[in-house]
Amino acid sequence: MKGTIHIDHELCKGCCLCVEFCPKGALTPTKKLNLKGYCFTEFDAQQGCTGCATCALVCPEVAIEVYRE
Amino acid sequence: MKKVYARPASLKDAPFHYCPGCGHSIIHRLIAEVIDEMNLRERAVCVPPAGCAVLAYNYLDVDMIEAPHGRATAVATGIKRVRPENVVFSYQGDGDLVAIGTSEAFHAANRGELITVFFVNNAVYGMTGGQMAPTTLLGQKTTTSPLGRTPLRDGYPIKFSEVLALLGGSSYLERVAVNTPAHIQKTKKAIVKSFQHQLKKTGFSMVEILSPCPTNWRMSPVEACRWIDEVMAKEYPLGVVKEEQC
Numbered sequence: 450m451k452g453t454i455h456i457d458h459e460l461c462k463g464c465c466l467c468v469e470f471c472p473k474g475a476l477t478p479t480k481k482l483n484l485k486g487y488c489f490t491e492f493d494a495q496q497g498c499t500g501c502a503t504c505a506l507v508c509p510e511v512a513i514e515v516y517r518e
Numbered sequence: 519m520k521k522v523y524a525r526p527a528s529l530k531d532a533p534f535h536y537c538p539g540c541g542h543s544i545i546h547r548l549i550a551e552v553i554d555e556m557n558l559r560e561r562a563v564c565v566p567p568a569g570c571a572v573l574a575y576n577y578l579d580v581d582m583i584e585a586p587h588g589r590a591t592a593v594a595t596g597i598k599r600v601r602p603e604n605v606v607f608s609y610q611g612d613g614d615l616v617a618i619g620t621s622e623a624f625h626a627a628n629r630g631e632l633i634t635v636f637f638v639n640n641a642v643y644g645m646t647g648g649q650m651a652p653t654t655l656l657g658q659k660t661t662t663s664p665l666g667r668t669p670l671r672d673g674y675p676i677k678f679s680e681v682l683a684l685l686g687g688s689s690y691l692e693r694v695a696v697n698t699p700a701h702i703q704k705t706k707k708a709i710v711k712s713f714q715h716q717l718k719k720t721g722f723s724m725v726e727i728l729s730p731c732p733t734n735w736r737m738s739p740v741e742a743c744r745w746i747d748e749v750m751a752k753e754y755p756l757g758v759v760k761e762e763q764c
Contacts, residue, residue: 453519462538464732464739470699487538503699505523509543510534515523 452500452517454492460512461489467504467513473497476504526550528559528579535573539739541729542570544696545638545705546577549609552709553580563597563606565590567614570645571638574609588619591626594633605716607634612651613643616678620652623682630687630721634712637678637724640731641750648734652676655753660734675753679726683760689721691759695728695751697743704756711764718764728754 461483468476468490475496483489492498500517525531529550534543553559559580566574568587575582585593590608598606615623615637626633642660643649650660650667653675657666667675679691690712694705705727712723728750730742737745 451519452522460533464539466539466739466743469740469743500519500522502523506699506702507544509536509538509540509547511525511529511543511547513523514521516519517522518519 450499450518452498452515453494454498454500454504454516455514456490456492457512458489459483459485460510461487462510463488463490464509465490466507466509470503470507472501472503473499526554528553530577530579532576534577536570537731537733539730539732539742540570541638541640541696541727541731544702545636545727545729546571546574548696548702548706548709549636550578552706552713553578556710556713558605558713561603561605563601563604565594565597565606565608567608567610568645569611569614569643571609571611572645588614588617589622590614591619591631591633591635592622594635595626595629595631598631598633602632605634605713606632607636607713607716609636609638611638611644612640612653613646616652616676623678624685627682627688627722627724628685630689632716632719633722634716635722635724636709636712637726638729639726639754640729640734641675642731642734644731644734648731653678653754655749677754679724679759682722682724687722688724688760689762690715690723690764691726692724692761693726693728693754693756693759695746695756697728697730697746701756715764720762720764726754728756
């Protein structure tokens, strides 16, 4: 099952709960800053995202939308 | 590809002011999802607390009425008695419910008021800077227990769900957490159940939600989530505390 996500980097506060709980390790913290001054998290589409939506489930900021085939 | 997850309709499109990793954000979203799925948006009335979530009306797109600190269950009682067709719930933290609001909550539960309380338990007073709350654990360091809470000086943490379970009017009390994906899914199910109990008029319902407060616990969000499993849930066991037939 193939999936992908979209993170709204301006909503992300860099809490890293998605990084912690993604079963594929497809999310990584970065040192890039958004307009609020938070270091946001980025998604790596090469890690085999299945669209399980665990990231969206734990994301406090509702910053993640999930797509699945 | 089709979208399988997006912002619920009952959650306004406003960035949360809460700290990174705060449980409030997750809980607001879950309540909004349940309100959407159970089609309660037009009937729901929420009473927010005084606390970090005082601005809940900026996020949850349902009718709201503010109450003085701790009196949310009293205000919810009034609304439900006058408008029984509405689904009335309060959203309160440890201070609002178990400190200043103890009396109101205790007696609303005892009378079996047909309201639902969402009790966000983060073991501190959050908005005011991390002081000791009635729910603070023994040994936990806060700004008013800098050397750790001790029974002789500070008393014991209160398991409020268990307290309310002793009262005849309470019909559904469950303790859940929002620190892991599995727990978040259980929290959502508990929110659904609590509204079902209100709709079936079984009595007073409450969902106690162990919630991370990374800022006042002086931890990272991930550490705070682990602390809930490793420490907090040992004092406040997760699970159904009381449930009558629905």
